[in-house]
Amino acid sequence: MLIKKRSPLPLFLFLFLALTACGGNGTEDLNGPQVMETNPAPEATGVPLSGPIEATLSKGIDPATINTDTFILTGVSGEVTYQNGKAVFTPSIPLADGTTYHAVLTTGIRDLDGVPLPENFIWSFTTGAAGGGGSDQTPPEIVSATPREGATNIPIDAPVRVVFSEPIRPETLRTDTFFIRGFPARPDTTRRRAPPRFSRWRRSRSSPDTR
Numbered sequence: 001m002l003i004k005k006r007s008p009l010p011l012f013l014f015l016f017l018a019l020t021a022c023g024g025n026g027t028e029d030l031n032g033p034q035v036m037e038t039n040p041a042p043e044a045t046g047v048p049l050s051g052p053i054e055a056t057l058s059k060g061i062d063p064a065t066i067n068t069d070t071f072i073l074t075g076v077s078g079e080v081t082y083q084n085g086k087a088v089f090t091p092s093i094p095l096a097d098g099t100t101y102h103a104v105l106t107t108g109i110r111d112l113d114g115v116p117l118p119e120n121f122i123w124s125f126t127t128g129a130a131g132g133g134g135s136d137q138t139p140p141e142i143v144s145a146t147p148r149e150g151a152t153n154i155p156i157d158a159p160v161r162v163v164f165s166e167p168i169r170p171e172t173l174r175t176d177t178f179f180i181r182g183f184p185a186r187p188d189t190t191r192r193r194a195p196p197r198f199s200r201w202r203r204s205r206s207s208p209d210t211r
Contacts, residue, residue, distance in 0.1 A: 032115045034058040035105060042123035049096070049127055053089040053103055060112045061087070070108035073101055098128040098169070141165040 037056040040047045053073055066082040071089050078091040087105065095101065105121040146161040147154045160180065 040125040044125040049094040072104040
């Protein structure tokens with residue numbers, strides 16, 4: 001008696017259809033996206049105070065997953081977009097000079113297959129040129145001073161107050177940068193906000209009375 005063997009064709013056809021439905025080539029890309037490049041670069045210094053923060057990703061990203069919850073610049077609000085393979089954070093106001101910022105791309109970012117960034121990607125950069133120059137190269141000016149020049153009959157304990165045209169780094173206001181010749185004194189920092197636009201000078205108790 002002859003025994004007919006069942007053809008394996010239906011099984012092969014089923015496997016082919018199943019693999020096609022899973023991605024066409026039988027393999028699904030399970031590798032998450034990677035951050036290929038950032039602008040500014042990690043640990044960069046002298047970064048301009050205005051301009052976007054960018055991260056280039058290794059593959060197509062679901063645009064809906066790139067937003068202000070997944071692309072963060074610490075302490076700064078802004079607009080987040082995805083264009084030409086780059087996640088772009090545009091600050092709503094210029095960044096502060098001489099400040100270190102941390103940018104974060106979270107695992108909420110997913111590629112077109114729904115695969116997330118493997119881990120949070122964090123990098124930092126510092127604004128302003130070395131030494132605190134930044135994009136503003138205009139030196140500060142003295143707007144006003146109290147007592148005014150040439151004033152007389154000033155009380156011996158009256159503070160000297162100077163108003164500048166722009167915020168000043170607090171650490172640069174010292175007894176060797178703000179002083180009255182012949183009088184030991186200290187800049188009074190108790191009534192200013194940082195960074196200040198004004199400074200007060202007080203005579204020390206040991207200052208001689210020159211009236």
